[in-house]
Every structure is written in C-alpha cells, then in structure tokens.
Amino acid sequence: MNLTLKVWRQAHADDTGSIETYPAENIPEEASFLEMLDIVNERIIEDGGDPIHFDHDCREGICGMCSLTINGVPHSKETGITTCQVHMRKFRDGDTIWVEPFRARAFPIVKDLITDRSAFDRIVAAGGYISVRTGAAPDANATPVPKIDADAAFDAAACIGCGACVAACKNASAMLFVGAKATHLNKLPQGEPEKDKRVLGMVRQMDAEGFGNCTNQYECEGVCPKEISADVIAKLNRDYAAAAGREAVE
C-alpha cells in the first residue's frame, strides 16, 4: 500500500520542530506500524537523510516504551493496544497519517517522536512502592487477600506506564497513571499501611512535574492500551481527601 506520512521532526529539545511530509510507498499490509516506520527510515538513510527517531522496545505490547500519537490519538484509534501492535491493514491505501509525539509539558521532547517520560519514574519513587523487611521471601499465602481486592489490584497493576493517558488528556493530566499505580498497592494488605503517605507523596510529585488537573473527561480511559478504568481516579480522589484530612488534624 502507498501512504503519506506527516511526521513531527525536531532535531533536539530546544529546536522548534515542524511537521514534515514523507511518502511511504510499497508498504506490506502485514507490517506493523513500527515496521512501516523502519522501512521508511531505511529509505531515508539510503538517501543520506536523518532517520525518524521513535521509542520502542518489546514490540509486543508489554513494556510501555513505544508511544506516538497517530492521527491525533495516542497508540492510534484502535482500542486496547499499543502502537507496536497496530498493523498497517487497519489503514487504507492512499491514507495520509499524522504521526506526532506524546505531547505534554511534563514529557519534554528529546528528538523527533522521542519524549522524556522519566517524570513517571519520579512519581513512582515518591510512593509507588511498599517498604518491606529484607530477608527470605515470605510464604505466598501468609497474608490472605480477598479475591475481589486481588482482582481490583491486578486490573490496576496492568498499567505499563506508557504515558498515553497524559498524551490524550486535554490537560496533560497524569491522574489515570497515578490512580492505577496508587490503587494497585492501596488495595492490598501489604500496601495498606503506607496508603496515606503514598497518596500524598505521589500526588505532590505529580503536581511538581507540571502535569495538568483532571477535568473528568475520560480521554485517558479511551486510549489506555491496558483499558485501565477511570474508577482508579475516583479512588485516588477519595483516598487523597481522606489522607489530606488526616494529615491536617493529626
């Protein structure tokens, strides 16, 4: 198939950047989106140009490294999958495809389509963990976990930290990510003792990184490759209200 790409090119973090047009000719339908970019890049290199830089790693939808906003939608309009799982058969011959980075002030562009998403790591470091004794691993069944809580925690833990939620949000808010990371620990008996500290710490770091505020429009939920529900945001709001209240009086 033959396509036209409109790609964001930006030489480095301080460059202004612009949209450039590339032809993508003779692309096999069974190629993945990233393979299509690989083919285009080979041709750019053959012509002596600078290839389009983009992030990727596992290419099987589990690492959270690939990004790209495709025709305005992070990870493309296909639901429940990452960019690396999008295939060219989902497009039609002759299509023009817009390829842009995950945009947010808190995700500065490194080069072209590569953004620095380390703000997420700093949010996790601010509370997305449990403090445990070192030593031998405890017996798996030593702490009973009700099935319903285990399921809710597992659903939240499916987040791969890709940042699509931020990229889709009209306010570049990170609430779906933070809600998922906080809920997955808050729901379990192991995470419960540090719940208040975790919620306050992670939200404080989220604000410090310059993410926006949630306006409950649920764009995040619509693009999340792991289909994390905005329920986790409601939970985070409630947990934050309780934690802030306790912090104020205790």
Next chain:
Amino acid sequence: MNALGQSLLNFWRSSIGKKLIVAVTGIILVGFLLAHMAGNLLIFQGRESMNDYAYFLHHFLHGVGIWLFRIVLLGAFILHIVTTIALVRQNRGARSEKYACEATVKASLSSKIMIWSGLTVLGFVIFHIFHFTIRVDPDLAGMKDPGDPSRHDVYGMVIAGFQNPLVVLFYIIAVTLLCSHLRHGIASLFQTLGLRSEKTRVAIQYAGIAIAIILWLGFLSIPTLITFGAIEDNGEAGKHSSTTFVIDPPKC
C-alpha cells in the same frame, strides 16, 4: 506558619485539593439552583403565593436568614470561580504544545466549554441581581402588591421584567449554557469526590443530565410563557384569580 496552616496550604496547592473545592462549592450552587427553581415555580400559583414566598425569604430569622444564605452562596460562588480559573490556567500550561492533528475520543462538548459556560453564567448572575434583586429599574423597584400595598410585588415585577424580548433571549442563552455546565458538572462532581464506582457510573451520568434538563425546563418555562402571553398580570390581588393561562393568546 503552623502545621495546620501548612496542611491547608498544601491542600490548596494540590490539583486534587482544588478539584475538591470546585466539587463542594458546585454542590452548594446546584442545591441553591434546585431550591431557587422550586420557589420560582410558585409564580404559577398566582400573585399571593409568589409574594408570600418572597416575603418569607426576606423575613425568616428576623431578616438575618437571607443574609446568612447570601453570604454562604456568595462565598461558594467566588471560591468556585477563583479555583476553576486557577485550574484552567494550569491546565493550559500543562498542554502548551498543541497537536497538529487534534482528536477527541470521549470528552463531551459540555465538558470542553466549562469555562465559557461558567463565565456566561457569571455575566448572567450579575445582570440578574441588578435586574431582580437590586432592581435598578425604578419601575420594577416601585411595584406594590395590590393585595397588600406595604409589600413589594415580586409577581408583577417578574412579568413586567420579561416583557423585553432581548432580556428573555439573554435568559434563554445563559440558562441553556448553565444546564450545559451541569450536564458535565453534576456527574463530574461525583467522580471528584470519589463517590462513584463502575456500577453507579452510568446511573449518575443520566441523573446529572436529568437534573440539568429539569432545571432548564423549570427556569425557562417562566420567561417563555410570559413572552407568549400565557401568564399575564391582570392587576388583581389574590391567590388563583391573578394567573390567567391563555393557551391560545388573542390575536388582537
């Protein structure tokens, strides 16, 4: 600063803290709107009911009641506005680089125009207070209840106040935008307060839309029916006799 002050400052500075302030002040404002609409609908009961109600509002708790009420309401309104403007400014800053190809997956139109519907409501509220509360128009301010000339004739004032089609048009636009604000706002506040789950999500969304529609019909029924002549001021005192429902207004 002491520890409590520091905690409160942290709350204000945090994104969720500000959102909680918007939600709580939003509940107060929605509660007021429902009560205000119910009171307004007394106009269909006639002059006496309407004016009795207005008299009650101005005199309960020896006249202190209405001021307590106004202070709470004004406080909630100002806090709501100051907080939402702070949020909107932060949000615009967080997405300073726009997409060349911008798409929307789920967000409703109402949710995207919250600041504009809100600011229209602000303009409307100022106009409305000058119109019917402070009564800058001496003709409206001077109206006396024919049944009890010692008190103001709210019933007659409302009917006289809606004789100007431009005023009615402004009311229709502003109240429609207010209901758009609430079509998103009511369901949204349950999310902000963490009072919804996957199970209740859809029900809350429909309830929010239903309340917005009820408010729209309730508030706008009055100016539109007056415009079409279905409620007229016949100058008579009394309960029922003063409201004439003219279904088919005379052509003369």
